Amino acid sequence: xxxxxxxxxxxxxxxxxxxxxxxxxxxxxxxxxxxxxxxxxxxxxxxxxxxxxxxxxxxxxxxxxxxxxxxxxxxxxxxxxxxxxxxxxxxxxxxxxxxxxxxxxxxxxxxxxxxxxxxxxxxxxxx
Numbered sequence: 001x002x003x004x005x006x007x008x009x010x011x012x013x014x015x016x017x018x019x020x021x022x023x024x025x026x027x028x029x030x031x032x033x034x035x036x037x038x039x040x041x042x043x044x045x046x047x048x049x050x051x052x053x054x055x056x057x058x059x060x061x062x063x064x065x066x067x068x069x070x071x072x073x074x075x076x077x078x079x080x081x082x083x084x085x086x087x088x089x090x091x092x093x094x095x096x097x098x099x100x101x102x103x104x105x106x107x108x109x110x111x112x113x114x115x116x117x118x119x120x121x122x123x124x125x126x127x
Contacts, residue, residue, distance in 0.1 A: 007051025
């Protein structure tokens, strides 16, 4: 497996871990340790995003969306920090989780769309 595949799997496992950790307080399961699970998922996501940075051969818009994915992972990390802060025992972490989720949805839709658009333009340019 190459670096990109490892990053892809780490990012997906990290997102799933964050999702499960965010659901634990709602289900009243593991109330004391959900923060550690959330932080682990956020760290896996951040590592995965750094391993899957788009290269110079990618279109400019895809590279920008790739950097946005890194910022999204940092938003999840900020949410993990707010779980552990003494004054952050409220729902601050949840706001960061929702913001990160919205950006993740946006980038997961736009990156394939932009790659397909660039591929189509490249094929039309060769004709």
